Each structure stands twice: as structure tokens, then as C-alpha cells.
Amino acid sequence: MLIGLIGKANVGKSTFFNAATELEVQTANYPFTTINSNVGMTHTRVKCVCKEFQVQDNPIHSVCIEGTRFIPIRLIDVPGLVEGAHxxxxxxxRFLDDARQADALIHVIDASASTDKEGKPVLAGTADPLSDIKFVEEEFDYWLLSIVGREWTKVLREAENQVQKLEQLLAKRLSGLAIKERSVFDVLNETGLYHKKPVNWTQQDLLEFCQKIRLRSKPVIIAANKADLQSANGVIAAIKNNRPEVIACSAEAESLLRRAAKRDLLNYLPGDNSFEIKSGKSLSEAQNKRP
Ligand SMILES: Nc1nc2c(ncn2[C@@H]2O[C@H](COP(=O)(O)OP(=O)(O)OP(=O)(O)O)[C@@H](O)[C@H]2O)c(=O)[nH]1
Ligand SMILES: [Mg+2]
Known part of the structure; x- marks a missing residue:
């Protein structure tokens, strides 16, 4: 399983990537810190069946810690997008090409509204994360459009020949993106394009096809990052109204907790809702400031 981390520049994608993979790629408070994509391993957690079925852990495929199984996932961190990237x-x-095989996406946003459209730092609460979500999705659609629409006349010719069905022709173009013929067929029907000759498709038809194919083949959750900053509260509540798949997170807090747990200061398993300071451990004043 490969998951792509996408989003506007400077929202915390690489910080999220570091927190999840325990790698140390460069992060900084300005846009385009990441220039080349980064790939690493992380885990998703599920309840383990070891106790119920009295079976032993098989550490080759995944790890079980106290009844929680950690299943490996590949994560790819890509450079940030800005409006007009296409x-x-x-x-x-074009760097989205690196994430073309992704089975699903995590769309990271700056929920604290402290970065403008170009990813430059601004006063917290003054930017517009809701419109950021929209433009990043549009840029993703334009990227898909560049793949589907490349040498479109070739598709028109092949469609005229009728050797292959339209869904086969389009699926061939999308095969490198882990998009199946069945999804193409469903989207062609859903949009009514199945019965419209490709020679009559407008640019808008092509774009609509790309939007629908993205929604069907690249499931996405929105990671509302920088939730540790107060300005994020109202933003997250507003996004939840029309995008219930949003999940609040703080990549920086997660990084800190993981490091502290590694140093045996805390009881914390990645993804836990809370943590405990281990008894007998004395923390410095700075460490005592809980995230
Ligand atoms: N307060 C807070 N700041 C964060 C959080 N996550 C990231 N940041 C800060 O946001 C800034 C940008 O972080 P990056 O991880 O470099 O962002 P990016 O999206 O990878 O940026 P580009 O590669 O330039 O697109 C850094 O200063 C981080 O410390 C968070 O959870 N909370
Ligand atoms: Mg980055």
C-alpha cells in the first residue's frame, strides 16, 4: 500500500512524513523546502487478533505491540503545490508523477490559517484553508488532465477505428496511475460521456472526467495540520460541515511524542489519543510544556 502526502506548499507535509516515518527530511517555514519527493515506511494500526485466537506474532509482515498491530505502509512526501501549478x-x-501509484492520498492542510496561497507565513487565522482545499484538488485534476489529454488526437483516431472500447483506450492511459478499466467505465456512465463521441468532448468534459476519476480511484482524507494552534479550532469545525473526512492533527506534536517515547520518558504508542509521563521520570521545564 502506498499513500501520497499532497498539499499546498508549507503546510507541514514533510513534518507529517518525518513524524510518521521517523526519518529526518528537511522542513522549514517557507514554501518549497521539499524539491524532490521522499519515500519512507510508516504503519497503520488495527486491533490484533493474537489474544482472541491465541496466536503468535509474525514479525515479518507486521508488528504487534500490546494487542495493537502495526501494518507497514509506504508513504511518499511530494513538493508543495500552489494555485496555478498546472x-x-x-x-x-509534474512532480505528482512521483505519487502516481498511490492507492490513497492524505491531503495535508494548514488548519491554523497561517500560510497564504503561495505558502508564505502570514498572521495565524488570516489565510483561507477552505479555498486551499479547492485549489489543491483542482491542481490534481489538471495534472490528471495532462495525462488523459496528452496527444488526444491519437485517442480520437483509435476511437474511430473501434478496435478497442473507449474505456479500454482511456484505462490504457491511466494504467500507470493504478486506475482500473472498471473505474473508467463507471465514470463514463456516471458523466453521460459513454454515449458522447470523444471527437465531441469539450475541454470541460475532459476535466469533469478527471475530477470523477480522481474521486473514485484516489480516496482522500484531509489532515488538518497545525491543530495545536488556537486559530485551527474554528477552521476545522467549518471544514467538517462539508468534508466530514477531515481529521485534526499536529505533526509537530506527534514528532515530539514519538521522540519522548523513544527516550523512555512517556508511555505513548503512535496514534494513541493520549500519553502518560512514566513514573519516576523527571522532565525539564521545556519538556513539561505539553503539546
Ligand atoms: N505549529 C505547528 N507547526 C507545524 C506543524 N507541522 C509543521 N509545522 C511547521 O510548518 C512549517 C512547514 O513545515 P514543512 O513540513 O516543511 O512543510 P511542507 O508542507 O513540507 O513544505 P514544502 O515542502 O515547502 O511544501 C515548519 O516551520 C514546521 O515546523 C504542526 O503540527 N504545528
Ligand atoms: Mg516539504
């Missing part, structure tokens, strides 16, 4: 703004959107 027209070459910022670093453009």
Missing part, C-alpha cells in the same frame, strides 16, 4: 507556478505539478 501553468508552471511554483514548482509546477
Amino acid at each position: 501553468q508552471g507556478k511554483g514548482l509546477g505539478n
Whole structure:
């Protein structure tokens, strides 16, 4: 399983990646810190069946810690997007090619509203994370459009020949993106494009096809990052109204907790809702400031 971390520049994607993988890629409070994609391993947690079935852990495939099983997942951190990336703004959107095999996406946003559209730091609470979600999704759709629409005349010719069905022709273009013929078929039907000759498709038809294929083939959750900052509270509540898949998180807090747990200062398993300071451990004043 491969999960792609996408989002606007400077929202905390690489900090999230570091927290999840325990690697140390560069992070900084300015846009385009990441120029090349990073790949690492992380885990998803599920309840283990070891106790129920009285079976032993098989550490080759995953790890069980106190009844919680950690299943390995590959994570890819890509450079940030800005509005107009498909027209070459910022670093453009071609680096999304690195995440083309992703089975699902985590769309990281700066829920504290402290970065503008270009990812530059601004006063917390003054930016617009809701419109960021929209433009990042649009940039993703434009990237898909560049793949589907490349040498479109070739598709038109092949469609005229009728050797292959339309869903086969389009699925061939999308095969490198882990998108199946069945999904293409369903989207063609859902949009009504199945019965419209490709020669009559408008640019808007192509874009709508790309939007629908993204929604179907790249499930996404929104990670509302920087939730440790007060300005994030109202933003997260507002996003939840129309995007219930949003999950509040603080990549920086997660990093700190993991490091402290490694140093045996805390009882904390990655993904726990809370943590405990181990008895007998004395923390410094700075460490005592809980995230
Ligand atoms: N308060 C707070 N700051 C965070 C959090 N996560 C990241 N940051 C800060 O946000 C800034 C940007 O972090 P990065 O991880 O470099 O962001 P990015 O999205 O990878 O940025 P690009 O690679 O430039 O697109 C850094 O100063 C981080 O310390 C968080 O959970 N809370
Ligand atoms: Mg980065």
C-alpha cells in the first residue's frame, strides 16, 4: 500500500512524513523546502487478533505491540503545490508523477490559517484553508488532465477505428496511475460521456472526467495540520460541515511524542489519543510544556 502526502506548499507535509516515518527530511517555514519527493515506511494500526485466537506474532509482515498491530505502509512526501501549478507556478505539478501509484492520498492542510496561497507565513487565522482545499484538488485534476489529454488526437483516431472500447483506450492511459478499466467505465456512465463521441468532448468534459476519476480511484482524507494552534479550532469545525473526512492533527506534536517515547520518558504508542509521563521520570521545564 502506498499513500501520497499532497498539499499546498508549507503546510507541514514533510513534518507529517518525518513524524510518521521517523526519518529526518528537511522542513522549514517557507514554501518549497521539499524539491524532490521522499519515500519512507510508516504503519497503520488495527486491533490484533493474537489474544482472541491465541496466536503468535509474525514479525515479518507486521508488528504487534500490546494487542495493537502495526501494518507497514509506504508513504511518499511530494513538493508543495500552489494555485496555478498546472501553468508552471511554483514548482509546477509534474512532480505528482512521483505519487502516481498511490492507492490513497492524505491531503495535508494548514488548519491554523497561517500560510497564504503561495505558502508564505502570514498572521495565524488570516489565510483561507477552505479555498486551499479547492485549489489543491483542482491542481490534481489538471495534472490528471495532462495525462488523459496528452496527444488526444491519437485517442480520437483509435476511437474511430473501434478496435478497442473507449474505456479500454482511456484505462490504457491511466494504467500507470493504478486506475482500473472498471473505474473508467463507471465514470463514463456516471458523466453521460459513454454515449458522447470523444471527437465531441469539450475541454470541460475532459476535466469533469478527471475530477470523477480522481474521486473514485484516489480516496482522500484531509489532515488538518497545525491543530495545536488556537486559530485551527474554528477552521476545522467549518471544514467538517462539508468534508466530514477531515481529521485534526499536529505533526509537530506527534514528532515530539514519538521522540519522548523513544527516550523512555512517556508511555505513548503512535496514534494513541493520549500519553502518560512514566513514573519516576523527571522532565525539564521545556519538556513539561505539553503539546
Ligand atoms: N505549529 C505547528 N507547526 C507545524 C506543524 N507541522 C509543521 N509545522 C511547521 O510548518 C512549517 C512547514 O513545515 P514543512 O513540513 O516543511 O512543510 P511542507 O508542507 O513540507 O513544505 P514544502 O515542502 O515547502 O511544501 C515548519 O516551520 C514546521 O515546523 C504542526 O503540527 N504545528
Ligand atoms: Mg516539504
